[in-house]
Structures are given as C-alpha cells and as structure tokens.
Amino acid sequence: MRNIRVRDIINAVERLCVEACTTLHGDWWEAVEEAISREESPLGKDILKLLQENARLAASTGEAICQDTGMAVVFVELGQEVHIEGGSLYDAINEGIRRGYVKGYLRKSVVNDPLIRRNTGDNTPAVIHVDIVPGSNLRITVAPKGGGSENCSGLKMLRPADGREGVIRYVLEVVEAAGANPCPPITVGVGLGGNFEMAAILAKKALLRPLGQRHPEAHIAELETEILERINSTGIGPQGLGGRITALDVHIETYPTHITSLPVAVNIQCHATRHAEAFL
C-alpha cells in the first residue's frame, strides 16, 4: 500500500488546469504545420498560421489559448494499491480545479443547475472519471472541454446491419451539422461499441490520443483514415470558411458490444486539443 496525500493531488490538479489552458503539446504543433502545407485555401492557410501565432502567444504570456477554458474533465487512473490520505479524492480534485481556475485567471464557465443556471464562480464541479488499475501510481489527466465544440457532439444507437458504412455516415452527419461552430480544424473522437454511456466515454478518451497516432488494430486504423479523408472532402475547412483541412485527426476507441447493438458516439474537439497529465 502506498499513501498519496490529498495535498499533492490538489497541487497537481491546480498546475494541470493552467498548463492545459495555456500550452499545447508537440503533436498539435506538428499536425498544424502539416495542415498548413496541405491546405489549398489561401485564407485557410492564413487562419492556421494565426492559430499557431495565438498558441505561441498563449504559451509565452500565460494567457489562455481560448477564453472558453471549459468544464474540466478529469481522468484518473488510480492504482489499486494506493491509499488516499487526508480526505476524499473527488474533493481534492475539485479543490485543485477551484485553485487552478481562480489563481490562473481562467474563465469560470460552470452553472449550478441545467435550468436555474447560476454560475458556481469557481468552475467546479469537474466531470471526473476514475479507473482502478493495477499498481501503486496515480495518473491524472485534466482536459478542459469548451462548450462550443462539446455542443456539436452526438450519439446514435445504430443497427448492426448499418455496419461500417453506417458508422462513417453518422460521423459525417455530425461533422456536417457542426460546420463552423466548433472552430475547425477539429479533432473527432469516436466511441464505437460498448453501450450507451460507454460509447460516450470512449469518444471522450479518444480525444486524448496524440494527433497522428493510429489505432493499434488495422481495421480500426483504416476506418480512422477513411473517415478523416471524407471529412476533409466536405470543404468546411479552417473556421468553416472553406478549405481542405476540416479535421486534424479522427480517433476511434472500441469496446465489445451487445448482439443487438452498434452504439456510436462522436465527440467533437475544437482546434485546440487541450490536456495535461501528471503522475503521482
């Protein structure tokens, strides 16, 4: 049994909130550089370069990449041999979010109730997903998710007979309906299989995979490539103003499913694939 103090969890989450909202990973820089070389629209190229300039500015000044610093989504991999000392894991994460968003001058975008809609003032609560894994480590990922792109997401329970082509059609339907709203070039997370809620969580997790990395299974990797090509043939383009680069990547995660089911969830991510990780 290994003890991890809640104080260390709070500090880590606080730091990750600011890091995720102000700095993008190397995979993003490579993907956008490649997108610039492939974009045919002159305006599209200019837009991609401005997004790079914005990201550089954010990293150097500590200003948020986007004013929508999101609802914080937190993925935790908790080693089954870890003992959390000094309080509750969930309270610690929310305290970290509170400090990160208040001290980091990040926007508070969470309302207390879907209908009453009073701002909670500190961006809590986070959406927290915990997986129990073997070992004695704690891995925390903070992925702030903006509302503009989240609102463009969708889930459909397809029939098994709809098959591969049905999956492609549904993803394209969601992307077309989203148009310019999610600030393209987007990244598309697809959850395939499981059941209703599992598909949605898989779609969200798919967004954490580095851009440019394919699924380990060949038939899923091929599907990712095919959907990406079809999305980039829609003409939506950077910011929806026309062009070749509508998506930077498509990531699919799968799970076994029921004999009657083919759930497909599509989680749309804006151009800024924000997430930051820590190991304790």
Next chain:
Amino acid sequence: MTRLTTPLSSDIIGKLEAGEQVRLSGVIFTARDAAHKKLVETYRAGGKLPVDLEGQIIYYVGPCPPKPGKVIGSAGPTTSGRMDPYTPLLIRQLGLKGMIGKGNRSPEVVEAIKEKGAVYFLALGGAGALLAQRIKKAEIVAYEELGPEAIYRLEVEDFPLIVGIDSRGQNAYLMGKARYSK
C-alpha cells in the same frame, strides 16, 4: 484591407461583402446567452435597458478575467447561433447594426439583417489570446452578477474580422464551402 471605425453608417455597411477581411476600431459591446435573455425580457416587460444598442455592435464573447496590469483576459468569439432566438428583436426593435461571433445564423436572423441593413462579422474562433491584444479598454456596464456573461463596453483597435453575412444576406461560409467541397 478595409478599415472601419464605429459607429458604422448604413452606407458603409452596405458596401461590405461577405468574405471580405476588415479591421474594426472603436466601441463595441459584449453580450452572450444570459445577457441576451435579460435584455429581451426587460424590453418585453417595458423596462429600461441598461445600454442603448441603437446603431451599435455586439460581440458575442465571455472573456477570461484580466491578469494584473492587463485590460482583459483571453477574448475570442463564442458560437453565435445560441443568440439566434433573441437577435431578430435586437435588430428590428433595438436598432442593433452589427454582430461579431462565429458560426452560422438562422434564416430568421439573416432575414432581419437584410431587412434592416445590418452585418454579421466573424472573429477567429479559438484565438482568444491574440484577439485580447487588440482590446484596449474594457469596462463592465451592466449585469456584473453574470460574471463572464456581463455586458462590457470594449474599445478595440484594428480588431481583425471577416464579413460573415453581409447586408444583402450573402454568406461567407456557404461561399467558402462550395469552393472546396469535393
């Protein structure tokens, strides 16, 4: 590059073409979901509005709080479509002349734009750090209790915009997509 200074006259708006890049300087107001709801509810109840929108421009934005010594935090556009249920009233009854946001608008909004000779500008979505640099002054003028959704009066300088929907209803998104769709 066309340079514009607020307030925008009907003549100047009439010359703008969808897809054109412009730089805007002068005074604009912010408002998003909650502020729109309050403005429209107040108007319908016959109350006095906290800002006079006649001839003005609204920027759909909820900025990050300013760091010490800064005017404003990150301040890019939010999705305009959420304001569509309120916008025709703002254009027709309150005299709103311009909007700044991102994403497409409803047919009802486009109709109101054409009828009143208004204009819808696009700002670069997700580039809040860059856009904040062009905001030289920011003060809250109403609904402070709404936090990031309060109404601010902003002074902008060379704020980079694209004409999204011009006063004749031409749409930069439809034109751009048609050009590159396979």
